[in-house]
Amino acid sequence: MSVVPIHSSQDIPSLKRPVDVVEETQDVESTPEVEPPTKKAKMEWLPPSVTEMENPFIFKTSTYHSEIPQEVLLNKSEPIVLGVDEAGRGPVLGPMVYGIAYGLESFSAKLQKEYGFADSKVLTEPKREELFKQIEEPTHELHKHIGWATTTITARDISSGMLQSAGKGAYNLNEQAHDTTINLIKGVLAKNVQVAKIFVDTVGPPASYQAKLSKIFPGIEVTVTKKADSLFPIVSAASVVAKVTRDKNIHFYNTTLETFKGKVLGSGYPADPNTKKWFNGNVDPVFGWHFGFIRFSWGTAKDSLEKNGAVPVVYEDSVKKTGGYKDVFAMISNKNKDSKIRKDYFASDKVDLL
Structure with a gap:
């Protein structure tokens, strides 16, 4: 069974900065889910990592790169440091965002001492947004x-x-995280930015991940460690852009799609009472939840579908591969010993998929 998006590219105007928050609507045709344009609008800041999504309502993974900063271009002989961090690995709803930040090594100390960059989780939401706005000013x-x-x-x-x-089978979260990190770094190197050092907040065992990245990026000093967002200011900057991008992404859909508009979604983590209340109170018996915003592969989703009387679905791919009909729940059951998808992980707030 394939899922067809509820919007087409003709239905949705491209999203450009700044984004309007609805106050008064025009007499224009719109899709059932998407908030129409406004005649009178209150302006709200959103980062280009949100506003530059080509068509946000098909929920396709997207990447945004800033321009190379002026000081990097003017000081090509100075070493460049690059940091990597993520936001939203554990939640059952919304995206996971990987962020990188880079700049002159000689400037990186100022990020913490003068501007207060730190692990985004210890900064307030207004402080994170202020820092990101300054990067964009x-x-x-x-x-x-x-x-x-x-x-x-x-x-x-x-x-x-x-x-x-099909193919290689399950593409687990660690593999997705590694590939995303590698592609982001390659994107910067493709711009002829001479990166000398890379600092990464680890996904999985630090030693093996560091060896993997060192092999892919020879000649660059790679450091992979836990709590890198607290140890290296350039990783703290990456943490901020990742966290703000995820928060603003969720806020955007929370104010534009009728499914979520005005609803209290909480943090998105399975243990969050507000998330649990929305999650269990909005189960469609056939479709579950909005196809682009909920992680159906999480054990939390499976349990909620079963508990709230959702209709069992059999997928054609499962029939072809196994030679018999199987319930979709079996795909994410911890009873399947060969599966890389484990209920005990997805029903928890753990961050390491090992």
Whole structure:
């Protein structure tokens, strides 16, 4: 069974900065789910990693790269450091966002001492947004020194990868994270930015991941460690752009899709009471939840579907591969010993898929 998106590219205008928050609607045709344009609007800041999505309503993974900062271009002989971090690995709803930040090594100390960059989880939401705005403000020192990029991996694509049975089989979360990190770094190197050092907040065992990245990027000093977002200011900057991008992505859909509009979604983590209340109170018996925003591969989703009387679905791919009909729940059951998808992980807030 294939899922057809509820919107087409003709239905949705391209999303450009700044984004309007609805106050008064025009008399224009719109799709059932999408908030129509406004005649009178209140302006809200969103980062280009959200506004530059080509068509946000098909929920396709997207990547955004900033321009190379001025000081990096002017000081090509100075070593460049690059940091990598993510936001939203554990939640059952919304995307996982990988962020990178890079700049002159000589400037990186100022990120913490003068601007207060730190692990995004210890910063307040207003502080994170303020820092990101400063990076995006053309006249600000941070804009002239810090380049950045993000990849927003949608819930649709996370689950599609993890539940796929064709080809190599399940594309687990660690593999998705590694490939996304590698591609983001390659994107910066393709711009002829001479990166000397890479710092990564680990996914899985640090030693093996570091060896993997060192092999892919020979000649660059790679450090992979736990808590890198607290140890290295350039990783803290990456943490901020990733976290703000994810939060603003969720806020965008929370204010534009009728399914979520005005609803209290919580943090998205399975243990969050607000998330649990929305999750269990909005189960469609056939479709479950909105196809692009919920991670159907999570054990939390499976349990909620079963508990709330959803109709069992059999997928054609499962029939072809196994030679018999199987319930879709079997694909994400911890009873399947050969599966890489484990209920005990997805029903928890753990961050390492091992």
